[in-house]
Amino acid sequence: MKIFNYRLVIFILSIIFGIVFSIPSFLQTETGKKISLGLDLQGGLHMLLGVKTDEAVTSKIKSIATSVKYFADDEEILIEDLGIKDDNVVFTVLDKDELPRVDKMLDNIKGLNITKEGLDYKISLSKEEELRTKDLAVAQAVETIRNRLDQFGLAEPNVIRQGKTDIVVELPGIKTVADEKAARELISKPANLELMAVDEERADQVYNLTKYQAAQYGDVILEDTSNPQIKYLVKEIPILNGSQVIDAKVAFDQSNQPIINFTLNSSGARIFGDFTGKNVGKRLAVVLDGKVYSAPNIRERIGGGSGQISGGFSTVEAGNVAIALRSGALPASVELLEKRSVGPSLGADSIQASMIALISGFLVVFIFMIVYYRNAGIIANVALVSNIFIIISVMAMFGATLTLPGMAGIVLTVGMAVDANVIISERIRELLRSGMSIPKAVENGYANAMSAILDANITTILVAVILYAYGTGPIKGFAVTISIGILASMLTAILGTHGIYEALMPKMSKDKNLNKWFGIK
Numbered sequence: 475m476k477i478f479n480y481r482l483v484i485f486i487l488s489i490i491f492g493i494v495f496s497i498p499s500f501l502q503t504e505t506g507k508k509i510s511l512g513l514d515l516q517g518g519l520h521m522l523l524g525v526k527t528d529e530a531v532t533s534k535i536k537s538i539a540t541s542v543k544y545f546a547d548d549e550e551i552l553i554e555d556l557g558i559k560d561d562n563v564v565f566t567v568l569d570k571d572e573l574p575r576v577d578k579m580l581d582n583i584k585g586l587n588i589t590k591e592g593l594d595y596k597i598s599l600s601k602e603e604e605l606r607t608k609d610l611a612v613a614q615a616v617e618t619i620r621n622r623l624d625q626f627g628l629a630e631p632n633v634i635r636q637g638k639t640d641i642v643v644e645l646p647g648i649k650t651v652a653d654e655k656a657a658r659e660l661i662s663k664p665a666n667l668e669l670m671a672v673d674e675e676r677a678d679q680v681y682n683l684t685k686y687q688a689a690q691y692g693d694v695i696l697e698d699t700s701n702p703q704i705k706y707l708v709k710e711i712p713i714l715n716g717s718q719v720i721d722a723k724v725a726f727d728q729s730n731q732p733i734i735n736f737t738l739n740s741s742g743a744r745i746f747g748d749f750t751g752k753n754v755g756k757r758l759a760v761v762l763d764g765k766v767y768s769a770p771n772i773r774e775r776i777g778g779g780s781g782q783i784s785g786g787f788s789t790v791e792a793g794n795v796a797i798a799l800r801s802g803a804l805p806a807s808v809e810l811l812e813k814r815s816v817g818p819s820l821g822a823d824s825i826q827a828s829m830i831a832l833i834s835g836f837l838v839v840f841i842f843m844i845v846y847y848r849n850a851g852i853i854a855n856v857a858l859v860s861n862i863f864i865i866i867s868v869m870a871m872f873g874a875t876l877t878l879p880g881m882a883g884i885v886l887t888v889g890m891a892v893d894a895n896v897i898i899s900e901r902i903r904e905l906l907r908s909g910m911s912i913p914k915a916v917e918n919g920y921a922n923a924m925s926a927i928l929d930a931n932i933t934t935i936l937v938a939v940i941l942y943a944y945g946t947g948p949i950k951g952f953a954v955t956i957s958i959g960i961l962a963s964m965l966t967a968i969l970g971t972h973g974i975y976e977a978l979m980p981k982m983s984k985d986k987n988l989n990k991w992f993g994i995k
Contacts, residue, residue, distance in 0.1 A: 479973055479976045479977065480973075481969050481970070481972050481973025481976060482973030482974060482976065482977050484965075484970075484973070485860070485966065485969060485970035485973045485974070488860065488864060488966070489860045491864070491867060492860055492862075492863030492864040492866070492867045493863050493867075494867070495507070495867035495868075495870055496863050496867040499866050499867075499869075499870045506870075507870045507871055507873065508870055509866065509870045509875070509876045510646065510874070510875045510876070511646060511647075511875070511876055511877075512632075512644075512646055512875045512876060512877030512878070512880070512951065513645070513646045513816055513877075514877055514878045515646075515876065515877065515878060516646050516647055517649060517815070517816045518646040518647055518648045518649070518816055519644070519648040519654055519657065519813070519814075519815055519816075520642070520643075520644050520812075520813070520814050520816060521644075521645075521658075521661075521810060521812065521813050522636070522640060522641075522642055522643075522810075522812035522813075523615075523619075523640065523642075523808040523809065523810060523811060524640055524808065524809045525611060525612045525615050525641065525806050525807075525808050526807050526809065527607075527608035527612065527639055528608075528806070529611075529805075529806035529807055530607050530608055530610075530806040531599060531604055531607055531608065532561060533666075533805060533806070534599060534607050535558055535561050535598070535599065536558060536711070536715075538563050538583065538586070538597060539556065539557075539563045539711045540711055540712055540714075540715065542556065542565060542580075542597075543556055544745055545576075545579050546576075547748070547749075547752075548748070549575060551567065551569070551572045551576065552567070552568040552569055552572070553565045553566060553567050553568065554566050554568060556692065556711060557689070557692040557710060557711070558711075561599075562596050562597060562598045563595075563596070563598075564594070564597075565594075565595050566593050566594050566595070567593045567595070568593070570593060573593070576595070580595075580597065584603070585599055585600050585602065585603025585606070586599065586600065586603070587599070587600050608638075608639075609638075610805070611805040611806045612635060612638070612639055612641070613635070614804075614805045615804055615806065616633055616634070616635050616641055618804055618805075619633050619641065619643065619804075619808075620633040621800075622660050622797055623660070623661070631643065631644065631646075632644040632645075632875075640811065641808070646875070648815075654815075656790075658810070659794065660794050660798065662807070662808055662809075662810070663794070663804075664763050664804045664807050665762070665763065665798030665799050665804065666715070666716055666762070666804070667715065667716035667760075667761070667762050667783075667799060668712040668713075668714070668715050668716070668761040668762075669712060669713045669714040669715075669746070669758055669759070669761070669781075670708040670709055670712045670759045670761050671708060671709045671713060671749075671753065671756065671758060671759070672707065672708050672709075672756065672758070672759055672769055673691065673693050674757065676691060676707055677706075677757075679707070680695060680705045680706065680707040681705060683695065683707065689710070692709060692710050692711070693708060693709060693710055694707075694708060694709075694710045695707055696708055696759070696761060696764060696765060696766050697766065698765070698766050699762070699765040699766060706759055706766045708759045708761070712761075713746070713749050713758070714738065714742055714745055714746060716799060718738045718739050718741060718742025718745075719737070719739075719742070719799050719800075720738065720739045721736065721737040722734055722735070722736045722737070722795075722799035722800050723735050723796055724793050724796050725782070727784060731784070731787075732787045732788065732791075732792035733782050733783060733784040733787070733792070734782060734783040734784075734787070734792055734795055734796050734799070735780065735781075735782050736780065736782070737780050738779035738780065738781075739779070740779070742779055743779025743780075744779075746779055746781070747775060747777045747779070750774070750775050751775035753772050754772050754773065754775070755771065755772065756771070756772055757769045757770065757771055757772070758770065758772055762783060762795070767783050767784065768784050783795070828878065828881040828882070828885070831885055832881065835885055835888055835889070836858070836862075836888055839888060839889065839892050840858070843855055843858075843892060847992060847993045848989065848991060848993040849990060849991045850895075850899045850991060850992045851899075851993070853895075853971050853974050853975070854892060854895035854896075854899070854967070854971060856971075856974070857891070857963075857966040857970050857971050858891055858892055858895075858966075858967075860966050860970065861887070861888075861891045861959070861962045861963050861966045862884070862887075862888070864958075864962040864965070864966065865884060865887065865955070865958050865962050868958050869958060874954055875951060876951070876955075877951040877952075879949065879951050879952035880951040880952055880954065880955040881955075883951075883952045883953075883954075883955030883956045883959065884955055886956065886959075887955065887956065887959030887960070887962075887963065890931075890934070890959065890960065890963060891959065891962075891963035891966065891967055894923075894927045894931075894964075894968060895967050897923045897926055897927060898919055898920055898923045898968075899919075899992065901920075901922045901923045902915050902916055902919030902992060903993075903994055905918055905919055905922075906988055907994065912982050912983055912986070912988075912991075913979055913983060920968070924968070927964075927968065931960050931963070931964060934956065934960055935957055935960055935961075938954075938957045938960070939953070941953035942954065942957070
């Protein structure tokens with residue numbers, strides 16, 4: 475019988491893999507993939523955010539108004555007095571023969587309450603659509619914040635929804651005031667980009683008009699981002715908004731000042747090209763979060779669907795705005811409801827307590843297996859040690875986060891991993907007591923134990939999958955650790971130990987000392 479069999483070779487390779495890829499995590503080296511520690515272990519920032527869902531409804535109404543304006547311009551339908559009043563889109567069609575076309579366009583937009591009196595239209599969201607818009611705003615905010623933090627480079631942020639309007643954000647590793655400020659600004663920035671037409675007819679009256687007077691003309695008054703004393707009078711209905719932005723990157727102008735180049739999707743590029751082509755000589759305001767960053771003159775039709783934002787950014791600010799634009803605008807602004815910092819000392823105490831539990835449990839199991847099963851116990855312990863290395867290495871490879879529940883999962887895995895070897899060893903001992911030879915007892919022992927081991931592990935994995943699917947941050951960490959531990963134990967406790975037995979079989983058959991090999995007296 476060959477010493478090196480395929481089971482042993484796979485086991486040795488898995489041990490090498492486990493040791494090599496777990497070294498960066500154990501030694502915390504500068505290079506190599508390492509396990510990230512969760513908020514409860516390394517400290518960081520915990521925030522509870524509230525989403526202002528009413529703003530999402532207003533934004534939805536504004537987007538409907540934008541659609542109506544573009545449709546009217548594109549189809550050359552004459553309308554007037556297009557504006558927003560009390561979360562209602564209002565406008566008047568000048569030609570009654572165009573009413574069927576307008577009605578057909580509005581029918582394609584679901585969730586609207588449409589009131590029509592002669593040529594006058596009044597459009598609002600239905601109650602169901604309003605509730606759906608608010609719910610979707612929170613869901614989109616969760617995804618947007620998560621995408622921003624991922625692109626910002628923060629290690630394993632945890633962003634989950636809580637209740638109807640709240641979001642919990644956990645940021646491990648945030649320890650300085652500067653890091654906290656940068657993260658909060660990135661999270662809370664709406665990044666609502668709008669391209670808005672300047673009202674050239676009344677632009678020189680902007681300093682004499684009130685907001686109410688401007689609204690009578692369908693306009694709004696906006697401040698310049700670098701100088702609040704400078705004001706612009708722009709059309710309330712934007713030409714484009716950030717939903718049509720597909721990319722944003724930091725660049726530098728001729729003065730070596732940071733700017734942001736953005737790219738629009740196909741529909742946005744078409745709208746942008748049509749508008750600039752029809753408004754040569756007029757100004758187009760680039761508005762971000764309600765402030766005008768620039769208002770250049772349109773010199774010619776701008777095709778290709780690209781533009782730029784300039785406005786005295788620092789390099790860091792430009793980078794954060796570009797990230798926010800790429801990840802999408804928040805459908806509604808968020809407010810900080812609660813904030814607390816988790817100190818690293820609490821994490822250090824948790825790690826120390828968990829390591830004591832892990833080492834203590836490991837030693838008790840280790841000693842028990844040797845005393846009770848002798849050499850078979852030593853083989854099981856080899857599989858147990860390799861199992862821990864494999865768990866750490868796989869978690870590091872996938873960039874998983876280790877939390878306190880995750881450490882509890884590793885401790886639990888130690889017991890589960892050795893459980894398979896106990897079942898196998900007991901089956902072998904039963905067959906040896908019945909008088910079966912060692913080679914046959916080993917083969918039949920593994921065969922008889924396999925069904926029980928598979929049943930137990932498969933059901934546990936199914937539970938772990940359910941925990942991961944429906945659980946929150948710490949529960950997910952526990953489920954991930956358990957799942958990896960079970961799969962690793964299947965490899966080490968079943969395949970690995972079987973390979974070791976096959977390699978040692980010639981010596982075992984010659985020795986025939988059952989007490990020495992299996993603890994049978």
